[in-house]
Amino acid sequence: MGGPEIERLIGLLAKLPGMGPRSARRAALRMLQQPDTRMLPLATALADAARAVKPCSVCGNLDSQDPCAICGDSRRDRSVICVVEGVGDLWALERASVFHGLYHVLGGTLSALSGVGPEDLNVTPLLVRVEQGVTEVILALGATVDGATTAHWLTDRLKPLGVTVTRVAQGVPIGGALDVLDDGTLAAALRARRPS
Amino acid sequence: MGGPEIERLIGLLAKLPGMGPRSARRAALRMLQQPDTRMLPLATALADAARAVKPCSVCGNLDSQDPCAICGDSRRDRSVICVVEGVGDLWALERASVFHGLYHVLGGTLSALSGVGPEDLNVTPLLVRVEQGVTEVILALGATVDGATTAHWLTDRLKPLGVTVTRVAQGVPIGGALDVLDDGTLAAALRARRPS
Numbered sequence: 359m360g361g362p363e364i365e366r367l368i369g370l371l372a373k374l375p376g377m378g379p380r381s382a383r384r385a386a387l388r389m390l391q392q393p394d395t396r397m398l399p400l401a402t403a404l405a406d407a408a409r410a411v412k413p414c415s416v417c418g419n420l421d422s423q424d425p426c427a428i429c430g431d432s433r434r435d436r437s438v439i440c441v442v443e444g445v446g447d448l449w450a451l452e453r454a455s456v457f458h459g460l461y462h463v464l465g466g467t468l469s470a471l472s473g474v475g476p477e478d479l480n481v482t483p484l485l486v487r488v489e490q491g492v493t494e495v496i497l498a499l500g501a502t503v504d505g506a507t508t509a510h511w512l513t514d515r516l517k518p519l520g521v522t523v524t525r526v527a528q529g530v531p532i533g534g535a536l537d538v539l540d541d542g543t544l545a546a547a548l549r550a551r552r553p554s
Numbered sequence: 555m556g557g558p559e560i561e562r563l564i565g566l567l568a569k570l571p572g573m574g575p576r577s578a579r580r581a582a583l584r585m586l587q588q589p590d591t592r593m594l595p596l597a598t599a600l601a602d603a604a605r606a607v608k609p610c611s612v613c614g615n616l617d618s619q620d621p622c623a624i625c626g627d628s629r630r631d632r633s634v635i636c637v638v639e640g641v642g643d644l645w646a647l648e649r650a651s652v653f654h655g656l657y658h659v660l661g662g663t664l665s666a667l668s669g670v671g672p673e674d675l676n677v678t679p680l681l682v683r684v685e686q687g688v689t690e691v692i693l694a695l696g697a698t699v700d701g702a703t704t705a706h707w708l709t710d711r712l713k714p715l716g717v718t719v720t721r722v723a724q725g726v727p728i729g730g731a732l733d734v735l736d737d738g739t740l741a742a743a744l745r746a747r748r749p750s
Contacts, residue, residue, distance in 0.1 A: 360645075361618030363603040370596045374567075374581040381572035386603070387642050388571050390616050393604035400566045401600035407559040407582075408589035408597065420586050422557035446583050449556075 364390070416487070418463030418480050420445050428452075428461060435459040437493045441484065441512065443467055443500060451498065459496075462487065467504040468511055476511070485515065494522040501528050501546070560586070612683070614659030614676050616641050624648075624657060631655040635683060636692045637708065639663055639701070643694065655692075658683065663700040664707055672707070681711065690718040697724050697742070 364386060372382035389397040413419070414426035421427055428434060438459030442448050448461050465480045488495060495516050499505035509525055516523045529547035530539060539547075560582060568578035585593040609615070610622035617623055624630060634655030638644050644657050661676045684691060691712050695701035705721055712719045725743035726732060732740065 360607065360616050361623065363599070363606045363618045364616065367596075367599045367603045370592075370599050371570075373592070375584050376577035376580060377572065383645060384572060384642070385570040387616075387640075387645070389600070390603065390607055390641075393607070396566075396569070397600050397604040400563075401597045401604065403559070403563045403566050404585070404593050404597035404600070407563045407586065408593040410559045411556065411586055411589070420556050420560065420583075422559050427557065444583075445587075446580070449579065449583070 413463075416483075417461045418445070418465060419448055419461060433458075437491060438496065439484070439487060439492050439494075440496045440498050442498050443505070443508075447498065447500075457496075459494075464499075464508070467499060467502070467508040469504045471504075479508075481512070481515070484512075485519065488516060488519050488521050492521055494524060497523065497525045499525075501543075609659075612679075613657045614641070614661060615644055615657060629654075633687060633689045634692065635680070635688050635690075636694050637680065638694050639696060643696075647694065653692075655690075660695075660704070663695060663698070663704040665700045667700075675704075677708070677711070680708075681715065684712060684715050684717050688717055690720065693719065693721045695721075697739075 368379070368382045368386045371377055371385050372379045374382075377385070389400070407422075410422040411420050412422075412424055414421055414424055414429055416425045416429040419426040419428060423430065435458050439462050440451065440457055440459055441462045441464055442451070443464050443466060445463055448463060451457050451461075462484045463480060464484075466474055466478065468474055468476065468479070484495075495512075497509045497512060499509050513523045527550060528543070529550055530536060530543065536544065564575070564578045564582045567573055567581050568575045570578075573581070585596070603618075606618040607616050608618075608620055610617055610620055610625055612621045612625040615622040615624060619626065631654050635658050636647065636653055636655055637658045637660055638647070639660050639662060641659055644659060647653050647657075658680045659676060660680075662670055662674065664670055664672065664675070680691075691708075693705045693708060695705050709719045723746060724739070725746055726735060726739065735743075
């Protein structure tokens with residue numbers, strides 16, 4: 359159906375998250391009809407990003423400079439570190455523009471089921487960073503069993519260093535209706551209720 | 555949020571059909587975490603396809619050889635041409651493996667609203683091909699007003715050449731429930747009813 363180049367392109371596009379064989383075919387077709395304006399720029403952007411972007415040696419964020427733009431930004435509060443599971447979580451917090459400290463990307467959570475132990479996570483560099491004038495570590499891990507286990511385990515490691523350890527609140531999402539929420543979220547929101 | 559390379563990549567991915575800013579970010583992140591196995595192969599596939607794939611000079615299909623694999627396949631029935639609006643339609647028919655003749659890609663439909671006239675479509679080469687031993691032309695155009703207009707107009711041009719002109723049937727899609735179909739489809743299916 360158009361030769362090996364097209365088949366290969368569709369196969370690779372179909373592996374992108376959110377894409378399937380059908381949308382990959384549509385995307386390939388759209389691009390093939392405008393190779394110079396759509397296809398070659400994307401090919402260049404992919405090659406450029408693959409070449410330039412590396413994990414930040416301080417926090418684990420992905421950036422084309424090292425240390426990353428956040429770690430290198432002198433306006434950010436260096437006394438607070440927000441610990442996240444992955445770079446996607448860091449991006450989400452940055453988009454929300456609600457946090458002005460530094461980050462630390464853990465690279466996952468502890469998971470007995472998946473065989474992820476402490477040695478698989480970016481923990482030791484975090485402990486070293488915390489000892490360099492950090493006063494608070496915010497654990498912004500997912501509200502999953504593994505996330506909670508990891509938060510508990512990290513708290514035990516961080517507390518002896520004399521730093522305040524906090525966790526992001528769990529509760530009703532802003533804009534969320536109560537009747538569509540699961541029992542666990544409702545229970546957490548009720549437990550963590552505050553004076554109105 | 556990671557430098558200009560990442561921003562640019564996300565912007566280009568978000569323009570793909572079926573993708574938006576959110577899925578583009580997810581795709582970019584997934585690829586950035588495996589640059590050598592995911593990103594560079596896609597960059598290469600895009601560049602290869604952009605270089606190799608061209609419209610077939612006979613039928614308008616996209617392929618890395620010219621004439622395309624279908625036009626060049628001696629096992630296909632050269633007496634029947636199926637006329638489609640776009641390459642996506644041709645791909646859909648090929649996936650279904652129900653047609654074993656040749657194709658002709660029109661490149662759109664006549665549209666007064668969008669200002670598409672006969673001179674904007676790949677019509678003259680079709681008339682030339684039809685005069686070279688073709689006995690039937692199947693019009694597989696969309697069941698839209700523009701599709702029907704184009705089918706009517708093409709029939710008028712093709713009939714004088716002494717060729718049989720047919721159109722694909724309209725009716726209830728296989729697996730489709732009647733109660734979710736629009737009135738137009740129901741009316742067409744009823745009009746085109748056949749002995750059971």
